[in-house]
Amino acid sequence: MNEAVNHLHLGVNVDHVATLRQARYRTMPTAHQVEPSVVEATRMALAAGAHSITVHLRADRRHIQDADVHALRAERGMLLNLEMGNTPEIVEIALRVKPDFACLVPEQREEVTTEGGLDAAGTRQSLEPTVRALEANGTRVSLFIDPEPEQVRTAAAVGASMIELHTGTFANETGAARAAEAVRLAAAAELAHGLGLQVNAGHGLTTGNLRELFGVPHLAELNIGHHLVSRAVAVGLAAAVQEMLAVMAEYPGGKPSEAG
Numbered sequence: 001m002n003e004a005v006n007h008l009h010l011g012v013n014v015d016h017v018a019t020l021r022q023a024r025y026r027t028m029p030t031a032h033q034v035e036p037s038v039v040e041a042t043r044m045a046l047a048a049g050a051h052s053i054t055v056h057l058r059a060d061r062r063h064i065q066d067a068d069v070h071a072l073r074a075e076r077g078m079l080l081n082l083e084m085g086n087t088p089e090i091v092e093i094a095l096r097v098k099p100d101f102a103c104l105v106p107e108q109r110e111e112v113t114t115e116g117g118l119d120a121a122g123t124r125q126s127l128e129p130t131v132r133a134l135e136a137n138g139t140r141v142s143l144f145i146d147p148e149p150e151q152v153r154t155a156a157a158v159g160a161s162m163i164e165l166h167t168g169t170f171a172n173e174t175g176a177a178r179a180a181e182a183v184r185l186a187a188a189a190e191l192a193h194g195l196g197l198q199v200n201a202g203h204g205l206t207t208g209n210l211r212e213l214f215g216v217p218h219l220a221e222l223n224i225g226h227h228l229v230s231r232a233v234a235v236g237l238a239a240a241v242q243e244m245l246a247v248m249a250e251y252p253g254g255k256p257s258e259a260g
Helices: 015-025 038-047 066-073 088-097 124-136 149-157 168-172 175-194 226-235 237-248
Strands: 009-013 052-056 080-084 101-104 140-145 162-166 198-202 219-224
Touching: 009 038, 009 198, 009 226, 009 237, 015 038, 015 052, 015 226, 038 052, 038 066, 038 237, 052 066, 066 080, 066 088, 080 088, 088 124, 101 124, 101 162, 124 140, 124 149, 140 149, 140 198, 149 162, 149 175, 162 175, 168 175, 175 198, 219 226, 226 237
Parallel strands: 009 052, 009 219, 052 080, 080 101, 101 140, 140 162, 162 198, 198 219
Antiparallel strands: none
16 A cells, blocks of 8 residues: 655665675675775765665676675664565575565666566566565565556556656656656556555666656655766765755655655
8 A cells, every 4th residue: 555755755776886896896805995885875875864775686796795785684774675686596585684675676697787677567477476475574565667557557466565667768868758758657657556556766867857757746765876876976975865855855746645
């Protein structure tokens, strides 16, 4: 069911803090001088006003490591969102770690970052047992999907609490094409809300393009990573988070008191 919220929440994805660390210390993870610290970055983001922290534990462990997930789960008072592929290994870890939220995403080894949404409708047979196991274990599940009615309906049918709308196409387009994608996102959000799903969104969002997404109603949380880490190089992570929150505060929400 939808839970009332009074404003749009920010989930900070710290994968690329780990990317920077792994670029130098991948072969010596226990070295005393390892930096930057994923845990320290999460503390800074939360202190700056972030609502939750997202990490993607990929099968290839290209950035976030198992130790990062366990360290973050040990942080008190932090909401942890685990992005994950639907593989036996990662599902077992999620069931053991018990993150607050889990977002099931498609995953391919050759991709630079997650490309496109999960085909929930096409993988329903394998997806539903995972969703129901995680939900029964106390983890609220989201499906990272493209704004397609069939995918939204499948998310509700398999027992997910939430969807995360893939905004990568919106972010990559400009002009009329971007506006058209925003219309698709709005329709998907309306459908999801009507089905009792919390509506989140993420991928490619920046302070520069976010306002063009404000016509999408019922958004509860945005999960943003690369832009914040990139901006942090210039202004620091806390300032980057606060800049994003300032833009997010302008979100009208359609019916913001009912989102979330």
